[in-house]
Amino acid sequence: MTTPHRTIFTLSGVAWLCLGSASALAASPQEERWDMLRDMYFSGRAVEDAGPLLSLEAPKRANDAAVVPIRIVTAPGNGVEVTAVHLIVDENPVPMAATFRFPHGDSPQAIDTRLRVNAYTNITAVAETGDGRLLRTTQFVKASGGCSAPALKNAQLAVARMGKMKLNLPDSIVAGKPLTAQLLISHPNYTGMQYDQLNYYFIPAHYVKTVSIRYNGTPVLDMQSDISLSEDPSIHFSLVPEEQGTLDVTAEDSNGRVFQESWPIRANSGS
Amino acid sequence: MAAAATFLGSSARKAPAGVWLLVCLLWATPAPADPLPVFEVAPGVFVHAGRHEETDAANAGDIANCGFIVGDDAVAVIDSGGSPVVGHRLRDAIRAHTDRPVRYVVNTHMHPDHVLGNTAFLPDRPEFVAHGNFQAALTARMDHYRQAFEAETSPAAAAEVRLIPPTLVVAERLELDLGGRVLDLVAWPVGHTDNDLTVLDRRTATLWAGDLLFMERAPAIDGSVLGWLRVLDALAAEPAARVVPGHGPPSAPWPDAAGDLRRYLSRIVEGVRNVQAAHGTIQQAVETVAAEEAPRWRLFESYNPRNVTAAFAELEWE
Numbered sequence: 096m097t098t099p100h101r102t103i104f105t106l107s108g109v110a111w112l113c114l115g116s117a118s119a120l121a122a123s124p125q126e127e128r129w130d131m132l133r134d135m136y137f138s139g140r141a142v143e144d145a146g147p148l149l150s151l152e153a154p155k156r157a158n159d160a161a162v163v164p165i166r167i168v169t170a171p172g173n174g175v176e177v178t179a180v181h182l183i184v185d186e187n188p189v190p191m192a193a194t195f196r197f198p199h200g201d202s203p204q205a206i207d208t209r210l211r212v213n214a215y216t217n218i219t220a221v222a223e224t225g226d227g228r229l230l231r232t233t234q235f236v237k238a239s240g241g242c243s244a245p246a247l248k249n250a251q252l253a254v255a256r257m258g259k260m261k262l263n264l265p266d267s268i269v270a271g272k273p274l275t276a277q278l279l280i281s282h283p284n285y286t287g288m289q290y291d292q293l294n295y296y297f298i299p300a301h302y303v304k305t306v307s308i309r310y311n312g313t314p315v316l317d318m319q320s321d322i323s324l325s326e327d328p329s330i331h332f333s334l335v336p337e338e339q340g341t342l343d344v345t346a347e348d349s350n351g352r353v354f355q356e357s358w359p360i361r362a363n364s365g366s
Numbered sequence: 367m368a369a370a371a372t373f374l375g376s377s378a379r380k381a382p383a384g385v386w387l388l389v390c391l392l393w394a395t396p397a398p399a400d401p402l403p404v405f406e407v408a409p410g411v412f413v414h415a416g417r418h419e420e421t422d423a424a425n426a427g428d429i430a431n432c433g434f435i436v437g438d439d440a441v442a443v444i445d446s447g448g449s450p451v452v453g454h455r456l457r458d459a460i461r462a463h464t465d466r467p468v469r470y471v472v473n474t475h476m477h478p479d480h481v482l483g484n485t486a487f488l489p490d491r492p493e494f495v496a497h498g499n500f501q502a503a504l505t506a507r508m509d510h511y512r513q514a515f516e517a518e519t520s521p522a523a524a525a526e527v528r529l530i531p532p533t534l535v536v537a538e539r540l541e542l543d544l545g546g547r548v549l550d551l552v553a554w555p556v557g558h559t560d561n562d563l564t565v566l567d568r569r570t571a572t573l574w575a576g577d578l579l580f581m582e583r584a585p586a587i588d589g590s591v592l593g594w595l596r597v598l599d600a601l602a603a604e605p606a607a608r609v610v611p612g613h614g615p616p617s618a619p620w621p622d623a624a625g626d627l628r629r630y631l632s633r634i635v636e637g638v639r640n641v642q643a644a645h646g647t648i649q650q651a652v653e654t655v656a657a658e659e660a661p662r663w664r665l666f667e668s669y670n671p672r673n674v675t676a677a678f679a680e681l682e683w684e
Contacts, residue, residue: 154649158671162679164648207647209679248589248676249556250502256683263682265645279682289506327679 125217125235128185132219136181136191137229142221145230148177149222153234160238161248162325163210167195167220169203176200176225182208184323185233186216188286192323198314200225205275206316207331211286211323212238253283253326258354260344270338270362277331278308280346280354286322303328306346310334310360315342336362401458402428402447407610407617408570410436410547412463414456415616416448418583418664421479421518426451430479430577431612434460435567437544440469443492444565444574445612446483449519450526453483457490468492470542472551473532474576474612475559476504477588478511484530495542496532497553497561504529536563554578556589557597566604573606573620580627581614584669587634591677595631598624630659638677639684648678
C-alpha cells in the first residue's frame with residue numbers, strides 16, 4: 096500500500112492546479128490522519144459527509160479513557176438502506192474499533208457501545224449504504240489523561256470472568272414494539288500493552304473478535320471488533336419482539352474461544 | 367524555593383564572581399530546591415502534605431502526601447513524591463532530620479504522584495517495596511504516566527523519570543525492622559487500585575494508608591468501589607490511633623478520618639445502582655450521581671464523572 100503522505104506529497108502540485116480544493120494541502124493533523132485511515136480501510140474510496148443518515152454521540156471529554164460511551168444512530172429513508180457502520184478511534188494504535196452489520200438496513204438502528212481512547216482524537220463513524228456509498232461523521236474527544244490510562248482496573252477479575260454474558264431487557268416488553276436490549280460480554284480485551292509480571296512478558300492482544308446476535312433464528316446484528324473496544328464489551332441494540340422468542344448470542348475471541356448463550360424473551364400481547 | 371533564595375541572599379555579599387557563575391549554572395539545572403517541609407505527626411514519623419492541585423510545572427507533582435519513618439538503624443520512605451524533584455527534596459528533608467541510611471522505599475500503590483520520586487533514592491541503594499500487583503499495574507500505564515507528566519511539567523522535568531521495579535514484593539504481610547522499630551506492611555485486595563499497600567508503625571500506632579484514604583481532595587477509583595468499601599471495613603480494625611492519608615492533612619484520628627470517604631463511595635454505589643435499575647445510561651449517571659457531594663471535596667468536577675463511569679462498568683456485573 097502506498098503511504099498516504101507520499102501520495103499527498105507527489106500529487107499535491109497537480110491537485111492544486113486541477114482540483115483547487117485539495118484538502119490535503121492545508122489539512123489539519125486530524126484530516127491528514129483521516130486521509131491515511133481512509134486509504135487503509137476503504138482503499139481511498141470517496142467518503143461523503145453523512146448528513147442526517149448517520150449520527151454519532153460521544154462525550155466531549157472522556158471521563159474514564161477506558162470506558163468512553165458512544166452511540167451511533169442510523170436513519171435510512173428515501174429508498175437508501177444503511178447496511179453497516181464502521182466505528183474508528185482515529186488516534187488509537189488499532190483505529191478500527193468495530194464494524195456493525197445490520198441485516199435490516201432499511202430500518203433505523205441505534206447502537207451504544209464503549210471505547211478505549213488513547214489520546215485526544217477524532218472518533219469517526221462511516222456508514223455503508225445499500226447502493227454502495229460511504230458516509231462519514233466525526234466527533235472530537237479529549238482524553239482526560241493522568242491516571243485514566245486505558246488499562247485494566249482489576250486484572251485478575253477480568254480473566255476469571257471471561258466469556259460470561261449478561262442480557263439486560265426493559266421492564267415492559269410488548270410484542271411488535273421495538274425494544275432496546277443491552278448485551279454484556281465479560282472479556283479483558285487485552286490490548287497487547289498489559290504486562291504479566293509473574294512471567295515477565297507483555298500479554299498478547301486477546302479480544303472479542305466477532306459477535307453474532309440472532310432472534311428466533313434470524314440475524315439481528317453482527318459485529319466485528321478489535322482492541323479499541325472497552326474491557327467487558329457492551330452493546331445496546333434494537334429488536335422487535337414477538338410474543339415468544341429466543342435470543343441467541345455467539346461470540347468468538349482472537350484466540351478462537353467461542354462463547355454462546357441464549358435467553359428466552361417473553362412479550363406481552365401487543366393488541 | 368523561598369528558603370534557598372534566602373540562603374543565597376545571605377551569602378551573596380561575600381561571593382566572588384566565579385562562585386556566582388557556579389550558582390547560576392546549578393540553578394539552571396533541574397537540581398533539587400529546598401528540603402520538603404515535613405511535620406512530625408508522631409515521634410520519628412514525618413509527613414509532607416501535598417497540595418490539592420493537579421500536577422503542573424509550578425508544583426512539580428507535589429500533590430500527594432509522602433514522608434518517612436526513622437528507626438534506630440535505618441529509615442523507611444513511604445511514597446517518594448510525584449516527581450524526581452519532589453523525591454530529591456524529600457531526601458534532603460530526611461538528611462536534615464537523621465543520618466540513618468534509607469534502607470526501604472515503600473510505594474503504597476502505582477499512581478505517579480506517589481512513585482515518580484523513587485529515582486531520587488537510587489544512590490541509597492534501598493529495597494523498593496511494593497504490592498505483588500504493583501509492577502504489572504505500573505508497567506501497563508507507565509507510557510501514559512510519562513507522557514502526561516511531561517505535558518503537565520516539562521521535558522526537562524520528565525528526563526529523570528524512571529520505572530523502578532520493586533526489589534521486595536509483599537504478597538500478603540511483611541515486617542520491616544528499622545532497628546527497635548517494626549513496620550507491619552499489608553497488601554490489600556483490589557480497592558483504590560489493585561495494588562494498595564498500608565504501613566503500620568507499631569511503636570506509635572500510626573497507620574500509613576496511602577490512597578486507601580482520601581481526605582479533602584476528591585478520591586479517584588482506579589480499582590473497585592465495592593472492594594474499596596470492603597478494605598475500609600477491614601482497615602477500621604487495624605490497631606491505629608492515627609492515620610496518614612494519601613491526600614489530606616499530615617495525620618488524622620483513626621478510624622474516624624474515613625467517614626467522608628465512606629459516605630462518598632457509598633453514595634456512588636447507591637446512585638449508580640439506582641440509575642441501572644431504571645435502565646439509565648452512563649451519561650445519565652455521570653450527570654446525577656453523588657452530585658450532593660460537590661461542596662465537600664476539592665477537584666470534585668475532575669474526578670467524580672470518572673468515578674461514576676468506572677463504578678457503572680463495575681456494578682453492572684453485580
